[in-house]
Amino acid sequence: MAKIFQVTARAGMTRVVEPVARGLLRAGVSPNAVTVAGTVGVLVGALGFGARGHLVAGALIVTCFALTDMLDGTMARMSGGSTRFGAFLDSSMDRVSDSAVFGAVAYWLATEVNHSGLAAALICLAVGGLVSYVKARAEGLGMTCDVGVAERTERLLIVGIGGLLTGLGVGPALEISLWLLAAVSIFTVGQRVAHVYRQAQLVGRE
Numbered sequence: 015m016a017k018i019f020q021v022t023a024r025a026g027m028t029r030v031v032e033p034v035a036r037g038l039l040r041a042g043v044s045p046n047a048v049t050v051a052g053t054v055g056v057l058v059g060a061l062g063f064g065a066r067g068h069l070v071a072g073a074l075i076v077t078c079f080a081l082t083d084m085l086d087g088t089m090a091r092m093s094g095g096s097t098r099f100g101a102f103l104d105s106s107m108d109r110v111s112d113s114a115v116f117g118a119v120a121y122w123l124a125t126e127v128n129h130s131g132l133a134a135a136l137i138c139l140a141v142g143g144l145v146s147y148v149k150a151r152a153e154g155l156g157m158t159c160d161v162g163v164a165e166r167t168e169r170l171l172i173v174g175i176g177g178l179l180t181g182l183g184v185g186p187a188l189e190i191s192l193w194l195l196a197a198v199s200i201f202t203v204g205q206r207v208a209h210v211y212r213q214a215q216l217v218g219r220e
């Protein structure tokens with residue numbers, strides 16, 4: 015289900031992404047520069063706006079810059095192929111962005127003395143990182159781990175919709191979305207561990 019959503023959404027975005035990618039390449043911009051610039055934009059949106067309680071502005075800025083994550087890979091493929099450093103940089107910068115988003119939300123909820131929301135945000139921060147780590151470790155061991163209901167896009171969308179609604183006046187939306195996300199992130203870790211376990215059983219010892 016999550017995969018179907020990602021494939022469909024990505025196909026829809028391709029029409030917008032490809033001309034922008036072509037224009038940036040023609041202007042001499044490198045895929046790695048886009049990767050770093052996208053991360054800086056997410057940091058500004060999350061820490062500069064979200065953490066201060068400007069949730070609507072924060073969510074919109076983070077969304078715009080998070081979407082550039084589709085641009086860098088497209089540019090790399092158009093300019094003759096992806097690079098190993100680019101793949102490493104892309105994933106590492108994703109972790110920086112995700113930490114900033116959930117750190118900013120946690121900071122704002124702490125200033126609001128919302129202990130329940132803060133606890134949920136910290137669980138999302140830790141477990142979201144674990145979801146990505148499990149995949150990276152599995153891939154490092156030569157296995158696949160491209161499964162789970164709450165991959166990065168879904169995680170950002172859930173917190174984004176919650177943040178947007180709370181920013182628009184629907185008080186508990188962010189807290190509810192964070193508890194939902196905490197639950198589905200824990201479930202995703204289970205799905206990924208089970209997926210790796212099945213492969214490891216087939217392959218045998220390291």
Ligand SMILES: CCCCCCCC/C=C\CCCCCCCC(=O)OC[C@H](COP(=O)(O)O[C@@H]1[C@H](O)[C@H](OP(=O)(O)O)[C@@H](O)[C@H](O)[C@H]1O)OC(=O)CCCCCCC/C=C\CCCCCCCC
Nearest residue numbers: 023024064072073076080083084105146165166170174177
């Ligand atoms: C303002 C919020 C309101 C909500 C409305 C938002 C509207 C958004 C508009 C459209 C949504 C479009 C969805 C985009 C669909 C993208 C489809 C896709 O293919 O995504 C997959 C792609 C994978 O890229 P990578 O291979 O580079 O990524 C790897 C992957 O991420 C792995 O994931 P994991 O293991 O963690 O599960 C990583 O391990 C690996 O490192 C990584 O390389 O993903 C993308 O291209 C990312 C697209 C991001 C789309 C972001 C949408 C953002 C929406 C809301 C964000 C709001 C945040 C709110 C902050 C609140 C602050 C107060």
Ligand SMILES: Nc1ccn([C@@H]2O[C@H](COP(=O)(O)O)[C@@H](O)[C@H]2O)c(=O)n1
Nearest residue numbers: 045046083086087090096097100101104
């Ligand atoms: N600076 C970069 C960024 C990404 N890549 C390659 O693209 C893959 C990710 O594709 P997205 O469309 O999701 O960004 C990544 O794994 C790399 O292979 C790159 O080469 N340089």
Ligand SMILES: [Mg+2]
Nearest residue numbers: 083086087104
């Ligand atoms: Mg990318």
Ligand SMILES: [Mg+2]
Nearest residue numbers: 083104105108
């Ligand atoms: Mg990425």
